[in-house]
Amino acid sequence: MDTDALAPVTSGRPVGVAIVDDHPVVIDGVRAWLATEPRLTVLATGDDPDEVLRAAPQADVILLDLRLHGRLVLDKLAELSSAGRRVVVYSEHSDPATMLATLDAGAVAFLAKHEGREHCVATVLDAASDRPYVAPALAGAMVGDPRPDRPVLSDKEREALLLWFQSMSKASVARRMRISEHTVKQYVDRARIKYTRAGRPAATKAALLARAIEDGLVRPEEIGIYRSRASTDQPTP
Amino acid sequence: MSAERLSTDPGASETGFRPRAGNPTYAEATARTAFLPQRPPPGPVPKPMVGSASDEVGAVQAAAAVARTSDRGARIVAVTIALVWHLAIGLPAVLAAGPALAVPQVVLGGWLLVAALGVIAGIRLLRDTPLPAAPLAGLLLVVDVAVFATVGRSHLFSPANWVWGTLAWFFLVVLWGRPVSRLLVLLAAHAATALTAVVLHGATGAADLARATMALYGTSSLPVAVFAGAAVLATLSRQRAATAAATNATVAEREAAERARHERGERLALVSRAATEVLTELARGQADPADPQVQRRCVRAAARLRRLIAESDDVPHPLLHELRAAADLAERNGLPIDLVTIGTPPPLPVRVRRSLADPLTAGLADAHDWARLTVVSDPDEVVVSLVTPDREGPDTTGHATEDGDGQVEHLYERDGKIRWTQTRWHR
Numbered sequence: 001m002d003t004d005a006l007a008p009v010t011s012g013r014p015v016g017v018a019i020v021d022d023h024p025v026v027i028d029g030v031r032a033w034l035a036t037e038p039r040l041t042v043l044a045t046g047d048d049p050d051e052v053l054r055a056a057p058q059a060d061v062i063l064l065d066l067r068l069h070g071r072l073v074l075d076k077l078a079e080l081s082s083a084g085r086r087v088v089v090y091s092e093h094s095d096p097a098t099m100l101a102t103l104d105a106g107a108v109a110f111l112a113k114h115e116g117r118e119h120c121v122a123t124v125l126d127a128a129s130d131r132p133y134v135a136p137a138l139a140g141a142m143v144g145d146p147r148p149d150r151p152v153l154s155d156k157e158r159e160a161l162l163l164w165f166q167s168m169s170k171a172s173v174a175r176r177m178r179i180s181e182h183t184v185k186q187y188v189d190r191a192r193i194k195y196t197r198a199g200r201p202a203a204t205k206a207a208l209l210a211r212a213i214e215d216g217l218v219r220p221e222e223i224g225i226y227r228s229r230a231s232t233d234q235p236t237p
Numbered sequence: 238m239s240a241e242r243l244s245t246d247p248g249a250s251e252t253g254f255r256p257r258a259g260n261p262t263y264a265e266a267t268a269r270t271a272f273l274p275q276r277p278p279p280g281p282v283p284k285p286m287v288g289s290a291s292d293e294v295g296a297v298q299a300a301a302a303v304a305r306t307s308d309r310g311a312r313i314v315a316v317t318i319a320l321v322w323h324l325a326i327g328l329p330a331v332l333a334a335g336p337a338l339a340v341p342q343v344v345l346g347g348w349l350l351v352a353a354l355g356v357i358a359g360i361r362l363l364r365d366t367p368l369p370a371a372p373l374a375g376l377l378l379v380v381d382v383a384v385f386a387t388v389g390r391s392h393l394f395s396p397a398n399w400v401w402g403t404l405a406w407f408f409l410v411v412l413w414g415r416p417v418s419r420l421l422v423l424l425a426a427h428a429a430t431a432l433t434a435v436v437l438h439g440a441t442g443a444a445d446l447a448r449a450t451m452a453l454y455g456t457s458s459l460p461v462a463v464f465a466g467a468a469v470l471a472t473l474s475r476q477r478a479a480t481a482a483a484t485n486a487t488v489a490e491r492e493a494a495e496r497a498r499h500e501r502g503e504r505l506a507l508v509s510r511a512a513t514e515v516l517t518e519l520a521r522g523q524a525d526p527a528d529p530q531v532q533r534r535c536v537r538a539a540a541r542l543r544r545l546i547a548e549s550d551d552v553p554h555p556l557l558h559e560l561r562a563a564a565d566l567a568e569r570n571g572l573p574i575d576l577v578t579i580g581t582p583p584p585l586p587v588r589v590r591r592s593l594a595d596p597l598t599a600g601l602a603d604a605h606d607w608a609r610l611t612v613v614s615d616p617d618e619v620v621v622s623l624v625t626p627d628r629e630g631p632d633t634t635g636h637a638t639e640d641g642d643g644q645v646e647h648l649y650e651r652d653g654k655i656r657w658t659q660t661r662w663h664r
Contacts, residue, residue, distance in 0.1 A: 096579060114575070137577075140577060140579045140611070140613065141579070143579060143613055144579030144580040144613060144614075144615070146580070162613055162620060165577075165579070165611065165613070166609075166611045166613070166620070166622035166624065166657075166659065167622065167624055167655065167657050168609065168624065169624075169652075169654065169655055169657075171652065171654075172650065172652060172655065172657055175650070175652070176648070176650075
């Protein structure tokens with residue numbers, strides 16, 4: 001595992017981002033979105049994750065297009081995640097099954113391509129600090145997760161996800177649920193944290209969990225109940 | 238046009254037309270058939286092939302009622318034979334023999350006991366509330382033994398030994414409706430008792446044994462025949478009733494489908510009239526295509542036609558089909574629309590579906606710039622939501638309302654940035 005990659009991003013230097021996509025026009029677009037945020041700097045771009053990382057081994061966050069040269073690169077995603085790389089997947093494949101599969105493979109976040117303009121910067125910033133960011137499309141996938149071993153969400157968490165998915169406005173969700181926007185985000189993030197136990201183990205998942213405990217989002221003793229039936233043999237992070 | 242008007246039945250606001258109460262619409266019929274149990278495997282008793290579980294139970298109960306009714310005649314015959322024989326042949330013989338019996342009190346007491354038991358059991362049988370068979374059969378066998386033991390050698394084969402002739406018929410009365418094998422077991426016990434008594438009384442001559450065998454055979458064969466015959470007739474009538482119930486259910490289903498088709502035809506006529514009116518006005522130049530009111534009338538008429546199509550064609554989820562149709566229409570009018578569905582909706586009654594879809598199709602018809610239409614479903618809940626950018630102007634849908642049953646919540650809010658319409662159905 002590459003320990004440098006998971007080193008905490010200090011407030012002093014900007015977050016280094018690597019963009020992997022096989023469409024130059026998309027890379028330009030993403031670069032333009034990120035350019036609006038001074039705390040972010042794009043270190044390298046390209047259509048091959050290995051080459052991009054050779055060019056910028058110190059990248060804090062990798063923005064990865066899930067489909068490269070006509071192939072879904074879930075295996076590459078899992079490899080990067082278990083090596084401790086914070087990968088934000090963005091893809092036009094926003095069907096719930098694919099989104100949940102990227103979480104299982106260790107992606108820190110998933111962005112549907114149409115959500116990029118609004119959510120890309122926030123997602124990358126949160127990813128750099130090992131905090132979850134749930135864009136509406138992913139919230140929908142989590143609400144509708146049909147798998148028998150899906151994490152058990154509380155009623156409030158499910159409701160917050162559902163309303164966030166439908167309205168795309170945390171202010172509206174907060175009004176509807178009669179809670180603060182901050183609490184809405186907490187419910188959504190807690191739901192996301194519950195997914196860190198699904199699928200294969202990855203260093204990035206451990207980092208998300210650790211940060212969630214640090215932030216008081218979950219208590220260490222709560223982690224146990226999130227364990228899915230499919231992953232009982234996995235080591236506790 | 239207010240949202241409240243839009244959220245009623247297509248055509249209802251103009252003409253007050255509504256599907257008649259008790260007449261299932263096509264969608265209700267399809268929703269119902271979606272819940273149908275699988276056709277049962279072929280078995281001895283054909284089950285009704287259509288209808289809900291309760292319908293099926295009802296059909297089976299109806300078949301059982303038919304079987305009971307047709308069985309009633311045989312039961313009356315059995316009870317009558319037992320009691321008449323007991324009274325007309327048994328009693329005079331016992332009374333005539335009188336003191337010649339070894340212990341006349343036991344023979345007469347046994348007669349009285351069986352007579353009382355026969356009357357009570359007979360009445361209960363005819364009222365479809367038979368007494369428990371096992372204790373009664375046991376009692377009859379005890380009486381059997383007691384009478385054989387106390388009738389005396391001289392009256393062993395005389396009519397005063399009434400158990401020879403009558404007891405088998407009482408077995409019939411207490412065991413009615415139960416398997417023939419139990420009757421045969423009782424009759425075997427009766428025969429064993431009789432033959433043991435014959436032997437113990439020393440009547441072991443060939444003639445006596447022959448008389449005993451003939452008496453047993455003669456008094457048992459007829460009850461067995463009646464019992465078995467009645468059982469076969471009851472089974473046959475039950476099967477026939479079940480077949481008739483299944484046929485009736487099929488006929489009812491076909492009628493419901495035809496009625497649904499007819500109702501759709503009526504609604505099509507209503508909707509077509511609305512569409513024809515606006516088209517005619519446009520063609521004659523009486524209506525201005527640039528007039529937003531006219532445009533909305535067109536959109537509504539088209540949406541209604543599409544909704545009708547969504548009801549009539551064989552789609553698994555009419556709700557999604559309906560929303561898709563509305564989204565297609567809005568898209569064709571130049572509105573970029575995002576339609577995301579999560580999960581699969583359960584079959585919904587058409588009224589619930591309308592309550593879910595109508596406020597959103599109304600909102601869509603009035604949306605500008607963009608719209609996000611989402612449907613989240615699981616087996617117990619369907620949440621439909623429309624988000625559009627807020628702008629100056631009146632609300633596009635009514636304020637939070639509920640439908641008559643309170644099954645569908647309708648929430649609407651605007652905050653200057655978005656207008657959010659949400660309908661939510663809970664099971």
